[in-house]
Amino acid sequence: MKVVVAGAGSVGRSIARELLVNDHEVTIIDRQPSAMRVAQVPEADWLLADACELSTMDEAQVGECDVIVAATGDDKANLVISLLAKTEFGVPRVVARVNNPKNEWMFDDSWGVDVAVSTPRIMTAMVEEAVAVGDLVKIFTFHQSGADILEFTIPGNSHLIGHTVGECEWPQDTVLAAIVRGDQPLSPQDDDTLEAGDELLFVTGSEVNLEALQKLLAGE
Template structure:
């Protein structure tokens, strides 16, 4: 997979190293010349370019990339790049970093963003996930209004012992994983549920109340 990352700061470089380690082809775009340090991630292609300049993105061949990651420290730049990547270059997948949580509402498909990653939101969600039992916790917003959400079943849940197929889920919700202790379970229709199970769903925001009802919350 070919991935272009805008912003070669600590975040961009860390993402690049991880992707290179997983055998992906990576290009790092950096506006500040003193931040262009090929030795920091030698396996990546480094390009000195402003990610908001259409001509420079054309020269970099952005249309040839499968994913664009807007990882700069400036939300305005990340939004502009996301829009250009989608509308001008037809990049299939755009992931954007949200620096200021107050701007999170802007990072949606109208700006070309498939997945918005907000560090404060993610940290808060992880804290909630660790301590919340018997309620829905939104872990991440995915594309087109779908969310990755988690529900931890109470020890006294009425679902204990019942098979997964007994869950009457709303139309736009899917159970993707059950976390049980150290086990990661790909749910099958006849798998029994237990109190304390952490259920991970992909669900439309519109059906979250129905999802709560389906698991007895």
């Protein structure tokens, strides 16, 4: 897979390194000479230029890439990069970094964004997930579809304990995608028995009543 990463800061470089480890082709773009830390990601192609310019995207062959990641520290730049990538070059997958959560509402398909990643929101979800047992925690929202990934940790006094997955009736448009038991992810089977401490990962449609799902899980 060919990926262009706009923004050579710590976030962009980290993304590039992970992609290269997985044998993808990566081009990194940044307009700041001080960001050209080529030695830190030597396997990538580097381009010193403004990713908000069409000429730069042409030079980086954005039209041939599978994914572009707008990972700069400037939300305005990330939106412009996303819009140009989608409308001018038809990039199939556009991932954009949201620096300020107040701007998150703009990062949708109207700006060419397929997936918006808000670090503060994800960190908040991880904090909640770490301390919340018996509460439904939203981990991630897919902006294109509106679907959510939700997590629920089964408390020790839950009515779910001892029941099999097949005995549980989840709301419409709700899928139990995985069970994490200890450090082992399990693919749910109808005859799997639920245990205290199991982390249930759900994927839900945009119309699902999350309050109703919480009540169902809590046995109310």
